[in-house]
Amino acid sequence: MKKAGDAAKKTRKPVKAKKAVKAKTVKAKTVTTKKAVAAKKTTSAKKTVKAKKTVNRIPIKTVDLKIASHKGLFDEGCYGSQCQDECCGWGCDIDLATIKLITKHRDKVEALTGAKIEDCFKTPLKQDNDYIGGAYRETAVRKSDKLCCFHLKGSKGCSLFYLWIKEKLPKRIVPTICRTYPVTWHRGKLFADLPLKKNCKAKEKTPKGVKVASLFETQKKELKALFDIPKKEWKKLEDANKAK
Ligand code: SF4
Numbered sequence: 001m002k003k004a005g006d007a008a009k010k011t012r013k014p015v016k017a018k019k020a021v022k023a024k025t026v027k028a029k030t031v032t033t034k035k036a037v038a039a040k041k042t043t044s045a046k047k048t049v050k051a052k053k054t055v056n057r058i059p060i061k062t063v064d065l066k067i068a069s070h071k072g073l074f075d076e077g078c079y080g081s082q083c084q085d086e087c088c089g090w091g092c093d094i095d096l097a098t099i100k101l102i103t104k105h106r107d108k109v110e111a112l113t114g115a116k117i118e119d120c121f122k123t124p125l126k127q128d129n130d131y132i133g134g135a136y137r138e139t140a141v142r143k144s145d146k147l148c149c150f151h152l153k154g155s156k157g158c159s160l161f162y163l164w165i166k167e168k169l170p171k172r173i174v175p176t177i178c179r180t181y182p183v184t185w186h187r188g189k190l191f192a193d194l195p196l197k198k199n200c201k202a203k204e205k206t207p208k209g210v211k212v213a214s215l216f217e218t219q220k221k222e223l224k225a226l227f228d229i230p231k232k233e234w235k236k237l238e239d240a241n242k243a244k
């Protein structure tokens with residue numbers, strides 16, 4: 001399965017940046033409250049609601065061209081590899097939009113994981129516009145198999161991918177990072193999470209002279225759906241991919 005983990009931890013490490021974001025939010029809130037008091041009108045309340053724009057796609061400013069040159073999850077991807085979902089051992093960050101869907105379908109998810117939804121998270125909801133829906137929670141890692149709590153119990157695969165593929169639930173039930181991994185992002189930068197786990201499909205050896213799809217090619221559809229990438233940056237990726 002694809003997921004975040006260290007990448008996410010690595011990328012989300014800058015505590016300073018986080019604090020700065022938080023500070024901004026608090027400031028913004030104070031300003032709107034002041035405005036609201038001054039205006040004493042419902043219109044200002046409306047303005048406040050409007051100002052809280054929902055994040056539907058993650059804004060990207062720059063892309064790392066290694067995404068276009070590195071081997072991707074070719075052929076059957078994670079499913080067709082030796083990898084036993086190694087990157088799920090980190091757990092992942094789940095966007096608010098996905099949390100809502102998981103909660104809505106909790107019976108199905110709990111039947112596949114054997115755990116209560118509440119026990120599958122290790123952190124409370126944190127506001128952060130670097131996530132779809134504007135907030136996220138980190139998943140917990142199971143003690144028994146050292147895999148993310150949303151992993152299928154006793155077999156390869158993720159319960160959320162399963163519900164999307166087999167039970168046709170909306171794809172949004174799969175966390176963003178798990179749909180794009182090993183491509184990840186942090187505060188406007190899109191990049192490949194290198195080095196990869198030992199048995200990752202994107203690291204698999206191929207016979208000499210055999211060309212396989214790049215990360216850009218195998219993750220392209222998801223990148224388009226989940227990120228707001230400037231045309232110029234997208235073109236850079238396409239050009240680098242052609243040149244590889
Ligand atoms: S093949 Fe790579 S991306 Fe897929 S589950 Fe394994 S480590 Fe993760």
Ligand code: SF4
Nearest residue numbers: 001003088148151158
């Ligand atoms: S949500 Fe699924 S794919 Fe993502 S880390 Fe957890 S088990 Fe793996």
